[in-house]
Amino acid sequence: MRTLPDMTSGVHTVAVAVANGILHFELSLAYELFSSPPLTDGPWYEPVICGTGPVRADGRFLLDPDDGLDRLPLADTVIVPGWAEVDADPPADLVAAVRAAHEAGARVASLCTGAFVLAAGGLLDGLRATTHWAHTDALAARYPKVQVDPDVLYVDNGSVLTSAGKAAALDLCLHLVRRDHGSAVANAAARRLVVAPHRPGGQAQFVAAPVPERGDHPLSDLLGWISGRLDQPLTVEDLARHMNMSSRHLGRHFKAMTGTTPLQWLLTQRIRRAQELLETTDDGVDAIAAATGMGTAATLRRHFNRTVGVPPDTYRRTFRSERAAPDPHAAPQA
Template structure:
C-alpha cells in the first residue's frame, strides 16, 4: 500500500483534501526509509471551495494506486460525477484499498463498494446515506469503520483519525505517532468511539483530567485500577467515569488498556525485549495476558506484529 492517490473533482471539501495531503505527501522529520508515493488524480483543474487544484494525473491512474482516498463530497444531494464513480470502482477492482473521508462515503456507495458493509459518514448525513443506499449498513455513532479493503470515516477530525489509522497499519504505531506529533493532534482515537466526543483531548490547564493522564502514562508498568485513578484525581469512581466518557468517549478502564496496548506496540517495534518483559513494562503482568488483549484488540499476536513492523517487505511504487 505504498502508493496513495487522492481522487479529486469539482465540489470536493478542501479541509479533508488538505488533511490527506498533509498526512501522506511527506514523511515527518526523523522517520527513516521511503515514504508513500503520493499523487493527486483528477479530471483537469479542479475547484475545491475557493481553491483551484492542478492534479498530477487523470482519474484513469487510480487503478495503479495501492490506496485511493476520496475526500468529502460537498453536495450530497447531487449524484457524484460518473467519471469519478467509475474510476473509484475500477481502482477497487484492480485491488486498491478504498478510503472515504467524511461525505466521500457517498462516492463509494454510488460505486457499489459499500453494499453489504458497515460504513459511516458525517453524523449530519448518515440518514441521507442510509436512505439513498439501503444496502449499506450505516453506523452513525463511530469515528471510522475499517472493512479491510474499504474504509470510511465520519467528518473533519475523524478523517484525521482514519488517516493516522492507515499510517499505523502500514508503518506502525511509532511512525503514526510521529505524524500526529508533527500535526499536533491526538495520536490515536479508536474507530469505535462515538462521533460526539466533545473534548477529544483534555484542555491542558483546567480540564479535570489534565494532570491525571500524564501521571498514568508515566506509570503504565504498574497495576493501576480505576480506584487508583479516581483517588489520584480526587474524585469518585463514578465522577471519573463521567469525565472520561466526555473527554475520550470511553471508560477509564478501556482507556487504560488502550494506552497499555499502544505502549506494547511501540516496544515491539523499537526494542528486542521479550514479550514477557514487555508485558511487565506495560502493566499486563504476564505474556499470556498481553497476548490475549493484543489479539483481541489488534487481531494479531505480539510476535506477528513485531515481525510485520520490524521486517516488512515493501511493495513497488506504482503511481509515477
C-alpha cells in the same frame, strides 16, 4: 500533467480522487501527510491528485489535477476527500473510477463525506462505515445496505476504510501509515504534524459538547497521569481515588470527555505502548507485559491478539524491519 509513478519503482502510490465540489481541507491534510519526506529507509508514499480536469474545491479554489481518473486503478491506495453536495448524487465518473480502482486491488479510503462516493459505488454494501456525525443519518437513509456507525473516528474494513469529519480524516491517514509501517513510524509522522498519534474515543464526544480545554474539566490532567503509569495495575477505583470521586461519577465524566470508558481507554494505551516496545526493543513478551501493566504474557497475548488481530510475536516479526529512521523534525530528547 504529472502522471502516476512507475509501479515498479517501489513507492506506494496514493491517488487522491477529486471532482468539482471536493472539500479542500481533507484533500490538503491527506496530501500533506503522504507527500512528507520519508520516515523509513524503505519505500514511502508518492501522492498524485487525479481528476477529469480543473476542478473547484469548496466552490472557490481552482485545482489542476496531476492525472486523470482513469489512472486510479494503477494506484496502491485511493483517497476520496470530503464531498460538499451530500444531498446530490456524486459525479458518475468519479464513482465509477473509484469502484474500478477497488476492483483492481487498490485500498480505498474516504475522508469525511467522501463516504457518499464509496456508498454510491456499492463499496460499503454490508460493511460498517462512518462519516461526519452531521451526515450519518443521511448516509444510512440513502444507502440502507451500509451499516453506519455514527460514533467512531474511522472504520477499517481492510481494503475499504471510512473516516468521520475533518480532523478524523487525519486520524485515518495516520492509521494507514500505522498499518503500512508500524506505530513508531506513525508516531513520528504525528510528531512532525504536531498532532496526537492516536485520539481516544469516538466522534460522539464532539456532537453534544466539545472536548474541554486543559484546566476546564475535572479530568483534564488525569489522562496524562494515567499515561505515565501504564506499567502499574491501575483500576477504576485507583483513578477515582486519585480524583477524589466515586467510580460511578468518574465514569460519567470520563465518557463525556473521551467518548469511552476508563478501562477501555487504559487498555488502548497499554496496547499502543506494547506495539511500540515490540517494534523498537528486544524485550521479551514477559517484560513488555510488565512494562504495560498487563501483568503476564498470557494476558498481554490475549488482549493484543483481540485488539490488533495478531499475536505479539507475529506483530514483532512483521514490523521489525520497519523501524523508524530518526525524525529530523522531532523535538530533541531531554
